[in-house]
Amino acid sequence: MLRLRAQRQLGPFALDIDIECRHAVTAIYGPSGAGKTSLLNVVAGLVQPDAGEISLDGQTLFSSAQHIDLPPEHRRIGYVFQDDLLFPHLSTKENLCYGRNLLPAAARRFALDQIVDLLEIGPLLKRRPGHLSGGERQRVALGRALLTSPRLLLMDEPLTSLDQGLKNRIIPYLCHVRDALQIPILYVSHSVAEILELTSQVVVLDRGQVIAHGDFFTIAAHPQVLPLVEEHGFENVLDVEIAATDAERGVCEVLCHGQQLKIPYCDQPVGSRLFIGIRADDIVLARQRPTGLSVRNALQGTISAIADVGGKQLIYVDVGRRLAAKTTSEAIEEMQLGIGDPIYCLVKTHSIRLGPQLNRPEKR
Amino acid sequence: MFSAEEVQVLLLSLRVAFCCVLLSLLPAVLLGWLLARREFPLKIALDGLCHLPLVLPPVVTGYLLLLLFGRRGLFGPVLAVFDLQLAFDWKGAVLASAVVGFPLMLRSVRLGIESVDPRLERVARTLGAGPVRTFLTVTLRLAAPGLLVGSLLSFARSLGEFGATITFAANIAGQTRTIPSAIYTYLNQPDGESRVVGLIVISVALSLLALVASEWSARRLRST
Structure with a gap:
């Protein structure tokens, strides 16, 4: 468990953090310049806080009161940077082993082969970083950090420099790391969609301050958080109003911009407003309102944009609010989808994620 | 092709140049790192001091060395304790050319x-x-082409050093007479011109070689 209490002046504002991270993955979310990277640097020991105390699994890493400041090389914390920062003069294998070789054999938790297999980087071992693609480099950087057998893994927007297609290919590896290796992760990102693939535990930072900390769907409606979430590309957040509840069947009927939607049951009075999340992956597009399907929800809208991101296609549909749906270029060709076309977005009730009551003041 | 005396001059020059590189490399790495990576008061003053030999007439540099390291110089007594004589000795030629070539190296x-x-x-630290x-394994290894270029320039500068060397180490045949002072001496003799041809050819060849090698490493430095 990471216990972090730190203050540090950062130019225009002060970083002032007091958090405990006890989950497998804790995401640090916030706009750029909010102090996310500084937070990681403080934990890693690369930046010294002006005051505070940091401890990991009961060991004090930093304490201004006790004058303890463990140097980064003694903290046993892995760090994957935004740019892969592989050593250009070393081969992939030498990069992977750089930290591992500095560890006493007894402290090595993973064999080289285990990490190489997990990240599928076997064919790259002899190559220099200059001859690797962006996704390969980021996987090697991840492997290099893992091979130091860290007690905590810090990841600073590791996918930002990659296009969407590569992101989708790297995220499963991150899930592997989370599930198979049992290393807690502190994951910095400004993409809610990316964070939610890994965890719902989020610390929201703005101007150096923690403005919310907890389950994403609990805090997303926080008046200070919601604008950030909308601004930073978490496309499918809808505010809905409960029209009817059915505890027996386990569903609620809600109104979403004038359209009906069935969502998982929640214990809220009729008329209250809610915040729901739909992943772009969970939306199926259809030309006609389908019959003979188990899917209950069909939101009608028009296609407002089609974007090609690294082989995957994102279709933006205006249903009163913009929804992003993932599909393939094949499907687009076959269905002859074009901008302005009317379309139905099909969503399974149980793939809709529930948020809490929306506390946003009503529009006057 | 070469007389015994010319071979001696050539060997002495190469020895002085090698020792000059060895002598300046460590201080250049330490100062280079300090100037590249650290901020401290009087940094500009230190930078200027290191570059002074570049603009100072070499004869002045040699004279200042005499004032500092001559037998009756400021550090003369210290050198005497170690039974080390620099002025009018080939070691003095090394010091003189190292000081003159130091800005290039640095x-x-x-x-x-x-x-x-x-x-x-920082990555290495977290690893x-x-x-x-x-x-050693990251900074210096990646800066290696720069070190190589610096060494080659210092080597070439040392082979050509004349003013500071002749002032501080003099021009003693067999002891401190390097290629430039030998050429100077021969040219002052009535039949000298025929004797300098070999040394001049060697000079040009060595300098060209060092330049080509440093250009090649500089290109590698830029490409990495």
Whole structure:
């Protein structure tokens, strides 16, 4: 468990953090310049806080009161940077082993082969970083950090420099790391969609301050958080109003911009407003309102944009609010989808994620 | 082709040049790192002091060396304790050419170190390497082309050094007579012109070689 209490002046504002991270993955979310990277640097020991105390699994890493400041090389914390920062003069294998070789054999938790297999980087071992693609480099950087057998893994927007297609290919590896290796992760990102693939535990930072900390769907409606979430590309957040509840069947009927939607049951009075999340992956597009399907929800809208991101296609549909749906270029060709076309977005009730009551003041 | 005396001059020059590189490399690395990576008061003054020999007439540099390291110089008594004589000795020629060539060496080393992404050093630290190991395996390794360029320039500068050397180490045949002072001496003799041809050819060849080699390493420095 990471216990972090730190203050540090950062130019225009002060970083002032007091958090405990006890989950497998804790995401640090916030706009750029909010102090996310500084937070990681403080934990890693690369930046010294002006005051505070940091401890990991009961060991004090930093304490201004006790004058303890463990140097980064003694903290046993892995760090994957935004740019892969592989050593250009070393081969992939030498990069992977750089930290591992500095560890006493007894402290090595993973064999080289285990990490190489997990990240599928076997064919790259002899190559220099200059001859690797962006996704390969980021996987090697991840492997290099893992091979130091860290007690905590810090990841600073590791996918930002990659296009969407590569992101989708790297995220499963991150899930592997989370599930198979049992290393807690502190994951910095400004993409809610990316964070939610890994965890719902989020610390929201703005101007150096923690403005919310907890389950994403609990805090997303926080008046200070919601604008950030909308601004930073978490496309499918809808505010809905409960029209009817059915505890027996386990569903609620809600109104979403004038359209009906069935969502998982929640214990809220009729008329209250809610915040729901739909992943772009969970939306199926259809030309006609389908019959003979188990899917209950069909939101009608028009296609407002089609974007090609690294082989995957994102279709933006205006249903009163913009929804992003993932599909393939094949499907687009076959269905002859074009901008302005009317379309139905099909969503399974149980793939809709529930948020809490929306506390946003009503529009006057 | 060469007389015994010319061979002696050539060998002495090469020895002085090699020792000059060896003598300046460590201070250049330390100062280069300091200037490239650290901020401290009087940094500009230190930078200026290191570059002074570049603009000072070499004869003045040689005279200042005499004032400092001559037998009756400021550090003369210290050198006497170690039974070390620099003035009018080939070791003095090494010191003189090292001082004169130091700005060239320092400049290249500093550029080499500045070209290393400091974030790579931070990565090494998080991977468990201490500051010294990080410096040796990352910073210095990636700055190596800069070190090589600096060494070659210092080597070439040492082969051509005349003013400071002749002032501080003099021009003693067989002891401190390097290629430039030999050419100067021969040219002052009535039949000298025929004797200098070989030395001039050697001079030009060595200088060209060093320049080509440094250009080649500089290109490698830019491409990494």
